[in-house]
Amino acid sequence: MALLERSRWYDMARSTNWTPTYVQEEDIFPPDMSDVFGLGMDVWDQYDEPYKVSFRDYVRVQREKDTAAYAVKEALSRSDYYDKAEPGWMTILKSHYGGVVTVEFASASTQARMGRFGKGGGMRNMGAFGSLDEIRHTQTQLVFAHEHLQRGRDPEQFAWAQYGNRTNNWVNLSVRHTFEDIEHTRCAAATAIMTSVFEVTFTNLQFIALAADATKAGDHVFAQLIQSIQSDEARHAQIGMEVMRLMIRAGRKAEVQKLVDISFWRNWRAFAALTGLAMDYYTPLERREHSFKEFMEEWVIAQFDRSLGDLGLERPWYWDIFLDELKWFHHGQHLGVWLLPNTVWWNPPAGVTPAERDWLEQQYPGWNETFGRCWDVITKNVLDGNREKIQLEIFPIICHMSNLAITGIPGDRFRVRDYYLDYEGRRYHFGSEVDRWIFLQEPARYKDYRNILDRYLDGTIQPPTNEGFLQYMALDEKSWGRDAHDYQWADKFPREHRTS
Amino acid sequence: MAADFPVAVAVQGDYETRLMMVEPETTMDELCAAVAPFVVGRFVPEHPDKTMRIRHQNRPELIPRDARVRDVLVPWDPVELLFV
Numbered sequence: 001m002a003l004l005e006r007s008r009w010y011d012m013a014r015s016t017n018w019t020p021t022y023v024q025e026e027d028i029f030p031p032d033m034s035d036v037f038g039l040g041m042d043v044w045d046q047y048d049e050p051y052k053v054s055f056r057d058y059v060r061v062q063r064e065k066d067t068a069a070y071a072v073k074e075a076l077s078r079s080d081y082y083d084k085a086e087p088g089w090m091t092i093l094k095s096h097y098g099g100v101v102t103v104e105f106a107s108a109s110t111q112a113r114m115g116r117f118g119k120g121g122g123m124r125n126m127g128a129f130g131s132l133d134e135i136r137h138t139q140t141q142l143v144f145a146h147e148h149l150q151r152g153r154d155p156e157q158f159a160w161a162q163y164g165n166r167t168n169n170w171v172n173l174s175v176r177h178t179f180e181d182i183e184h185t186r187c188a189a190a191t192a193i194m195t196s197v198f199e200v201t202f203t204n205l206q207f208i209a210l211a212a213d214a215t216k217a218g219d220h221v222f223a224q225l226i227q228s229i230q231s232d233e234a235r236h237a238q239i240g241m242e243v244m245r246l247m248i249r250a251g252r253k254a255e256v257q258k259l260v261d262i263s264f265w266r267n268w269r270a271f272a273a274l275t276g277l278a279m280d281y282y283t284p285l286e287r288r289e290h291s292f293k294e295f296m297e298e299w300v301i302a303q304f305d306r307s308l309g310d311l312g313l314e315r316p317w318y319w320d321i322f323l324d325e326l327k328w329f330h331h332g333q334h335l336g337v338w339l340l341p342n343t344v345w346w347n348p349p350a351g352v353t354p355a356e357r358d359w360l361e362q363q364y365p366g367w368n369e370t371f372g373r374c375w376d377v378i379t380k381n382v383l384d385g386n387r388e389k390i391q392l393e394i395f396p397i398i399c400h401m402s403n404l405a406i407t408g409i410p411g412d413r414f415r416v417r418d419y420y421l422d423y424e425g426r427r428y429h430f431g432s433e434v435d436r437w438i439f440l441q442e443p444a445r446y447k448d449y450r451n452i453l454d455r456y457l458d459g460t461i462q463p464p465t466n467e468g469f470l471q472y473m474a475l476d477e478k479s480w481g482r483d484a485h486d487y488q489w490a491d492k493f494p495r496e497h498r499t500s
Numbered sequence: 501m502a503a504d505f506p507v508a509v510a511v512q513g514d515y516e517t518r519l520m521m522v523e524p525e526t527t528m529d530e531l532c533a534a535v536a537p538f539v540v541g542r543f544v545p546e547h548p549d550k551t552m553r554i555r556h557q558n559r560p561e562l563i564p565r566d567a568r569v570r571d572v573l574v575p576w577d578p579v580e581l582l583f584v
Contacts, residue, residue, distance in 0.1 A: 331515075332515045332516060335515050335516075335543075336515075336516060339543075371515065373513060373544070373545070374513075374514070374515055374543045374544065376545070377541065377542065377543055377544060377545055378542075378543065381541075381542065389541065389542045390542070392538075393538050394518050394519060394520065394535075394538045395518065395519045396516045396517065396518055396519070397508045397516075397517045397518065397519055397578075405516050406516060406517045407515050407516040407517075408510070408515065408516070408517075409515075410513055410514055410515035410543075410544070411513055412513075414512050414513055414514075416510040416514065416515070416516060416517050416580075417510075417517075417557065417558075417578075418508050418510070418517050418557060418578035420508075420576065420578060427575070427576040429508065429576070429578075453519065457506075
């Protein structure tokens with residue numbers, strides 16, 4: 001029997017809205033879950049998703065993607081690439097799997113929220129496919145990560161892929177706080193918008209730009225895996241883009257802009273700490289395609305302008321602050337992680353040999369007289385054998401929004417600021433004016449959260465010792481990190497760098 | 501007396517702001533002496549020819565060296581430790 005072309009039946013088949021007579025509309029679509037903005041059904045009936053996919057087509061394409069990814073994995077399974085890969089590259093894999101995979105699983109719920117509570121028929125259809133996508137992403141990445149458990153190269157660190165996001169590790173707390181805010185605790189309309197910002201721009205970094213580095217590093221398995229995922233993210237992004245179009249047409253541009261501004265910043269912080277370190281410090285120097293800043297300019301800033309600018313949205317009010325931070329924020333985060341390697345599940349490379357420092361100075365003019373000043377002292381201590389001096393023994397202040405250490409610019413251009421706020425008798429600390437602004441947009445959403453430092457000080461973490469702290473974060477001697485090159489990088493400096 | 505007065509200290513040249521728990525009676529000189537071993541010579545160079553002084557973040561004037569924490573700061577105040 002001949003099949004009708006999809007274009008001849010799709011619009012009608014997915015138009016599943018009707019006028020309820022036995023219950024109220026808000027019983028089917030509670031505003032808190034569906035649409036706190038109160039757009040009428042006449043508006044939602046105009047929802048017209050650019051990607052139109054039938055279940056038959058969806059399954060066929062996804063099967064092809066899985067086949068391609070698993071074929072590469074199978075073909076290279078007997079290769080000894082991972083047994084010989086650069087420590088820095090293995091670190092990227094560990095941080096990606098442990099930080100990202102279970103976020104993908106949680107995103108199945110995000111998409112399902114749009115699939116159930118979206119008020120446009122097409123939105124629900126796309127959300128349902130999105131939920132299936134996220135389950136596929138989770139399963140595929142768990143399988144690919146699981147292979148490392150049998151290879152004998154830090155299997156306890158690769159195991160974080162399976163459970164990382166359910167721990168109280170500070171990295172995972174930061175990731176959860178971000179994604180619970182933008183993906184899991186708002187109505188379907190707001191969720192769609194905030195998720196789109198993430199998928200239109202930032203996932204490009206982790207899934208396309210990093211894939212370029214993976215290919216250059218010779219890791220074709222990982223490159224194939226993350227490219228397979230990114231092809232779905234582009235479709236997800238369209239769910240929220242259409243919501244934005246509808247809301248802007250309905251005169252709700254200000255609300256859209258605010259959600260975009262919040263989401264963009266929260267993503268910036270998360271990806272700077274994750275992808276920024278991977279690109280500028282962990283990827284072996286000779287394998288780097290571009291700097292993090294260059295990738296951000298190409299994949300995030302340009303894409304943001306193209307996609308959101310086309311809708312008539314403005315760049316966020318804090319754009320100048322963001323462009324300034326692009327030059328320095330992740331460098332401070334890298335220092336913090338490298339100095340506390342036993343609080344993460346990967347082995348951070350220092351990434352500051354003389355050649356790497358030249359590269360950093362070239363990419364980030366002024367690096368040597370800022371971050372380089374701290375590394376000068378650290379390097380000297382490494383060369384002098386003063387290992388006790390390359391440990392952090394007092395806590396950094398932790399931002400109550402990003403959950404990252406409050407860092408700034410060190411060295412000759414010293415500028416480190418705690419943007420604090422006294423609210424209802426409690427002092428909150430923020431890493432930037434923007435983090436504080438986000439808090440003030442909806443204090444009730446954030447005010448009761450206790451970050452890892454609060455938990456240490458209020459007695460939640462027991463015993464209140466270093467051991468208790470690491471145990472609380474689910475780390476032990478087998479899983480916690482250490483310098484990826486066992487400090488041998490420092491030997492590349494001339495002897496005059498030593499004190500003795 | 502318990503060291504239960506939190507101060508957020510950014511040492512000049514350092515890359516992050518750090519939590520220091522001190523006693524309310526602590527003077528500014530004592531606060532400098534308490535923080536320095538954790539930062540100076542570790543992440544910022546030593547400045548043997550200079551004096552360590554404290555000032556409020558965002559304020560130009562230095563706090564007197566003998567001023568006590570309880571008199572010039574509130575808990576969790578961010579301060580800068582400068583080499584002058």
